[in-house]
Amino acid sequence: MTDASVPQNVAPPPAEVPEVELYHAHSWITKYVFSQDAKVIAIQYAGTAIAVGILALVLSWVIRLQLAFPGAIPFIDANVYYQSVTMHGMIMVVYMLTAIFLGGFGNYLIPLMVGARDMVFPYVNMLSYWVYLIATLVLVSSYFFPGGPTGAGWTLYPPQSILTGTPGHEYGIILMLVSLILFIVGFTMGGLNYVVTVLQARTRGMTLMRMPLTVWGIFAAAVMALLAFPGLFVACLMLLLDRTLGTSFFMPSLVELGERKDYVGGSPILFQHLFWFFGHPEVYIVALPAFGVVSDLISVHARKNIFGYRMMVWAIVAIGVLSMVVWGHHMYISGMDPWFGFFFAVTTLAIAVPTALKVYNWVLTLWHADIHFTTPMLFALGFLVTFVNGGITGLYLGNVIVDVPLSATLFVVAHFHMVMGIAPVLVIFGAIYHWFPKITGRMMDERLGKIHFWITFLGAYAIFFPMHYLGVLGMPRRFYEMGETAFVPASAATLNIVITVIALAVGFAQSIFFYNLFKSLKHGAPAGGNPWRAASLEWQTPETPPGHGNWGKQLPVVYRWPYAYSVPGAPEDYLPQNAPPVRGERSP
């Protein structure tokens, strides 16, 4: 690829960084610790997210043990139970899923996939990770303060979240709110980078419509996160002031333990609006990157171009826009105007249209494709099934009239774990198996990977599928123990024990993944530059793992879209995005 191949009419990317201007690390510390290289930051983000994710996994065992064997385990009292529920939820949603998709995969893949040398503001990017780390440490540190972490539930609804009856009301709730505020500040720094890098640093020929769907997904999610997180920021800030200064933003006048509190006239509903203004887009902030990654995994491992690329992009944008106006469906039982509920039900169900469109397109991509059942492909297929399953129960809950009886039961727990717990986690695993060769230069063990997949996939179903049934029975979520309850039969307790045993087993089985990860790091088979014979740009780097600056002397030039698989007449079954076109050859 010489300079002569670059026509003069093509504008260079505004943020194209010449090799000389790139920041160069001079010591071990600036290279691996306070690094400004997006790839190192990505691994730091992902490592931290997985570490707190493991903590959240252990907490889920605490929850399950209590539900199966109420009162049998001495250290699990009501306080520990509620603290575990709260921390499990908050860690998984914010500190694990958001951080790993945007901070981890976003940082690693965006610059490589759009052909940039690095993020456009590397210093801010580094700060973003360190603020995130501090936020995580502040959150975890609440275990070491008197009273422990907050047990308010991950939604932190006032007034109960700051009253003395809730565990962790002394320090836990304050640390939680401070930690969230820090997280949002850190995320905003990262999010600016992701968005501006996609906008400004794409290489020559990389139009928006030639970006892989992974980048589209992460880009749309980053934009949504930038607009949605201020909602949580405002809610946390005001709740913090209510707790520390005694203001009455959210706290109504109330009597607690026979003592009249100083709060007057605050509106708990206002908190719910602000919280869910963030909370619902958050679901799609996690889901959209997963959608994007899955599109790429399916296309690469089925050796076929993604079906309906344009519609996939439009669907991502449509989901992004719609998801900002559906938050009310989390508040159906808060006593809203029926017309308001009607509005939110309509917007909620409308999201099913672009989402279903994506599912059809994935299925149609698989139709008559040359499917390779590699581990990443298995995880992608697992995602598809799980996501459809969770999505359909979403249609139930989106209707006000169905939601009212099912609200706050295990049905809701089953729904959101399927759709935004298991489904994105399967994608994360698939993505790690898929991109591990690029990150380390070695393959992960396929056999162990497949064992890991089947245990995780079937296990997750065995855990969450029966919960729908428990929910329909009316078993409430978040209850410490059921006691003697007329409408819950004894068989429900047996089912709870089964679920818990499987949850413990599936949790432990994740050690297969970590064993595979660390073993392959040293002893995996050498991968070469492009083991999956993929067309997108990140597989075409001159070095594997990509060096600092990603592209050596010359940035790549992009000639086609990233899904040129099985092109008739092409020498191989894929055409890399940066391979110059041969005369007379046409993309499919």
Next chain:
Amino acid sequence: MSVMGLFFIFIATVAVMWLVRQGVMESPWLEEGEVAHYRRVGGAEPPTAGRVGLAVFLAVAGCLFSLLAAAFFMRGDAPDWQMPPIPGVLWVNTFLLAASSVALQVAVVAARRANAERLKTALLIGAVTAALFLIGQIWAWRELLELRFFAASNAANAFFYLLTGVHALHLIGGLVALARTTDKVRGAERVTKALTTRVELCAIYWHFLLFVWLLMFAMLIGWADGFGAICRRLLS
């Protein structure tokens, strides 16, 4: 939440228009070879990364302030709501912030004409007036506190401190950026293009903060009550 709705419609419209202009209607699988991207609109130069970054940040900050406004109107519906008296010094502060904004605009013009002397003076005036604005805000806080309008005694007081405080924090962040720019201008031998861009970014941020302050001030002195009433009718 209507405030939020208006803000969101604005953002969504900008985003969709931009996407269409960037060619989301194209069929990438039919096109091969080089295509020009970063389409230039009306022959203008493509914006720099810093400018786009600032635009995105302003969208985030705009979202933050819209949410605060939405919360202000929703909470303002409660019967206990009692706005504190507005300290007269706020009028002076408004004037100071406007002067600061004008000074930075003068700085931009001076930078474009490579007039280093005027640039330095304008930046200095901008920074000093902005700092005076902050001192004035603290003064207003003290005045209210002396009259015993505490944050805990009424939510309206709390909103007064919250809104002005968040705005002041944004301005302090801006002052840090402005100080670094001024430092660069002093060290530079002549006014380069990069320097001009930096000054422009500061000025855009200043205009944004002035705009936010004017809306916020209107809310605090009650000129926006009619709007709040409309919001509440929509929501309840």
